[in-house]
Amino acid sequence: MIDCDVHQNFDSLSELLPWIDPAHRDYIRHSGFGGFELPNYLTWTHPHGTTRCDAVPPDGGAPGSDYETVRKQLLDPLDIEYAILTGEDILSVSSLPNPQVAAAVATAYNRWLIDEWLPRDSRLKGSLIVASQGAERAAEEIRAFGDHPDIVQVLLPCAAPAGYGHPQYHPIYEAAIEVGLPVAMHVGGEGLGINPPPTATGYPTYYIEWHVLLIQCAMSHVAALTFHGVFERYPELRVAVIEAGVAWLPSLLWRMDTDWKALRSEVPWVKRLPSETVREHMRFTTQPLEDPEKLEQALGLVDGLEDMLMFATDYPHWDFDRPDLVSRRLPTSWRKKVMGENARALYGLPLAPAVSVTATEAGRTS
Amino acid sequence: MIDCDVHQNFDSLSELLPWIDPAHRDYIRHSGFGGFELPNYLTWTHPHGTTRCDAVPPDGGAPGSDYETVRKQLLDPLDIEYAILTGEDILSVSSLPNPQVAAAVATAYNRWLIDEWLPRDSRLKGSLIVASQGAERAAEEIRAFGDHPDIVQVLLPCAAPAGYGHPQYHPIYEAAIEVGLPVAMHVGGEGLGINPPPTATGYPTYYIEWHVLLIQCAMSHVAALTFHGVFERYPELRVAVIEAGVAWLPSLLWRMDTDWKALRSEVPWVKRLPSETVREHMRFTTQPLEDPEKLEQALGLVDGLEDMLMFATDYPHWDFDRPDLVSRRLPTSWRKKVMGENARALYGLPLAPAVSVTATEAGRTS
Numbered sequence: 001m002i003d004c005d006v007h008q009n010f011d012s013l014s015e016l017l018p019w020i021d022p023a024h025r026d027y028i029r030h031s032g033f034g035g036f037e038l039p040n041y042l043t044w045t046h047p048h049g050t051t052r053c054d055a056v057p058p059d060g061g062a063p064g065s066d067y068e069t070v071r072k073q074l075l076d077p078l079d080i081e082y083a084i085l086t087g088e089d090i091l092s093v094s095s096l097p098n099p100q101v102a103a104a105v106a107t108a109y110n111r112w113l114i115d116e117w118l119p120r121d122s123r124l125k126g127s128l129i130v131a132s133q134g135a136e137r138a139a140e141e142i143r144a145f146g147d148h149p150d151i152v153q154v155l156l157p158c159a160a161p162a163g164y165g166h167p168q169y170h171p172i173y174e175a176a177i178e179v180g181l182p183v184a185m186h187v188g189g190e191g192l193g194i195n196p197p198p199t200a201t202g203y204p205t206y207y208i209e210w211h212v213l214l215i216q217c218a219m220s221h222v223a224a225l226t227f228h229g230v231f232e233r234y235p236e237l238r239v240a241v242i243e244a245g246v247a248w249l250p251s252l253l254w255r256m257d258t259d260w261k262a263l264r265s266e267v268p269w270v271k272r273l274p275s276e277t278v279r280e281h282m283r284f285t286t287q288p289l290e291d292p293e294k295l296e297q298a299l300g301l302v303d304g305l306e307d308m309l310m311f312a313t314d315y316p317h318w319d320f321d322r323p324d325l326v327s328r329r330l331p332t333s334w335r336k337k338v339m340g341e342n343a344r345a346l347y348g349l350p351l352a353p354a355v356s357v358t359a360t361e362a363g364r365t366s
Numbered sequence: 367m368i369d370c371d372v373h374q375n376f377d378s379l380s381e382l383l384p385w386i387d388p389a390h391r392d393y394i395r396h397s398g399f400g401g402f403e404l405p406n407y408l409t410w411t412h413p414h415g416t417t418r419c420d421a422v423p424p425d426g427g428a429p430g431s432d433y434e435t436v437r438k439q440l441l442d443p444l445d446i447e448y449a450i451l452t453g454e455d456i457l458s459v460s461s462l463p464n465p466q467v468a469a470a471v472a473t474a475y476n477r478w479l480i481d482e483w484l485p486r487d488s489r490l491k492g493s494l495i496v497a498s499q500g501a502e503r504a505a506e507e508i509r510a511f512g513d514h515p516d517i518v519q520v521l522l523p524c525a526a527p528a529g530y531g532h533p534q535y536h537p538i539y540e541a542a543i544e545v546g547l548p549v550a551m552h553v554g555g556e557g558l559g560i561n562p563p564p565t566a567t568g569y570p571t572y573y574i575e576w577h578v579l580l581i582q583c584a585m586s587h588v589a590a591l592t593f594h595g596v597f598e599r600y601p602e603l604r605v606a607v608i609e610a611g612v613a614w615l616p617s618l619l620w621r622m623d624t625d626w627k628a629l630r631s632e633v634p635w636v637k638r639l640p641s642e643t644v645r646e647h648m649r650f651t652t653q654p655l656e657d658p659e660k661l662e663q664a665l666g667l668v669d670g671l672e673d674m675l676m677f678a679t680d681y682p683h684w685d686f687d688r689p690d691l692v693s694r695r696l697p698t699s700w701r702k703k704v705m706g707e708n709a710r711a712l713y714g715l716p717l718a719p720a721v722s723v724t725a726t727e728a729g730r731t732s
Binding site (some may be wrong): 046047048119158159160161162163164165166190195196198199200201202203204205206207208209211212214215216217219220221223227228245247248250251252254255256257258259260261262263264265266267269288290291292294296298300301318319 | 412414488524525526527528529530531532536548557562563564565566567568569570571572573574575577578579580581583585586587590593594611613614615617618620621622623624625626627628629630631632633654656657658660663664666667684686
């Protein structure tokens, strides 16, 4: 089983200081109120806390910040073949107004990820986070780090001032293709900093509204990628959408197909039915899997959906999906694909050999 | 058959001058570049034009601006029992920064509607448009005109800087209940004037993106009405959502139910499953009915959906839905309800007696 969304984190941003370039080190130390902080990930605070209460490491610190806790709580007991690490606080990097600072923080994060996490355990695979505010700089980042053997994707936070189909983002896709990586978009940072309000009617009032509606960014990116013709321009490109659930996808595909039939003269570079393009080029992680009584019927509404879904736990978030519970709710014939094979194909992961775990300090290379 | 979305329009805003209060008449005549204009309804322009080409009146003018054309093209040939008029250009009134001007224009529109349209044909029923920028003033408008026998609902444009569940809008609901009218929300004005961008990732590039994604405002309003507990506070309130299609509704209800089970401590005033509340209190017009091959299967995913849908043509828009085509795609047992009975119940419309048409000029009372 491959878990496509595991949130490892730094305990505080100062943990990244050894990896930040000297030009920005003082900025991170001294700017703002006694040191730089990323915008608060959740303006809308979860009433019981955003993470599982049992995920705090034994010696304290942020959930997801301690490898041993992740191993004991997730990797070992759930028999996870690979865990795709997606970061946590760093996902609000797309909200920063200053693109140089954003890029510097992303680079420091990526170096920390590569040095501190990936060497520890052969099950861990990394996502290269880039600051989409500056696509040319992001492309350089991808070319600099994208060939690391344990980096499996480029990761963009969903929060953005434009749909990710917009030409301003194309350098990111060119670089990703060059290094042979898919690009992922992960929920995060919506409504913070320089990004637009998180819903089409502005700022919601409650966390529950924010959480129900955070699918709107994902919907917008799917439409923008499709109608800007990104997949016609970059046929090798594959894009994953992470932590937005999946129940909204069938109706969006119908709506896109219906409108394309009537309006394609406006976007003549879009050559095929949008649903066919999405089916070929995009993947969606299951979590948080919506919970209708008629799930199997709902999933059957899109041909080929079994090839588009990839399982994720979203550890250590509050709405963690247990693999056994998800698996038994999928149609039997879908289980192997959704619980592992689709992710293996997207990320080019070999059938895992015996797990190799490095002693905690041994992985540190700087 | 009852058509719940028919766009009558003025040919130009100056047509409303006889009905505007004297304090604002000069403003409408002289402000801006040689006269006040409502914000352009579509920044994102439809490649073939937003209305049916054949809907231009024989003597010219805006589609929907000539009663005889509406009668000959829609009411008579399609044997429409009632047509709910929903306006057109006026739907961007919620984008105006100046709340006094917005309210004055809405009032002039309502007086024009009542004097010029409603007396002409017993099949025509009107929507009282209010400027939601100022809820107290909107409530006065509802109390002033809401008891007109041919006004069947209060109408808010979907474009708004907050979800319509927010307490700032509650005076509108109190007044609507007082005069016994449902409240409708109609797509319109998204991303214009003082309203937020029309998607959660900002301004789309193309009309097709704008159109696919305009459901986001509707989704946000459904979530906001639910989680602010508007229907617990106003149990008599009924709300219709117009011109946003329906395929997105099942997955939104699942997502709201799932999150409510986990997060209801944040919104303890929400006493029931969101899907039950929506089923009891909300109605949705069918147009533009999304076109999946598996429509019947999709519609069956929500219990009671047959009681929530109301047919609409959206005349004279480009994506007009023909009643025979919609009807035959509905489950047989749903047809009577969706094509008329649900709207009759919501609007309290009697079984229509013989059609009464007034000679064109006779309806003019001012």
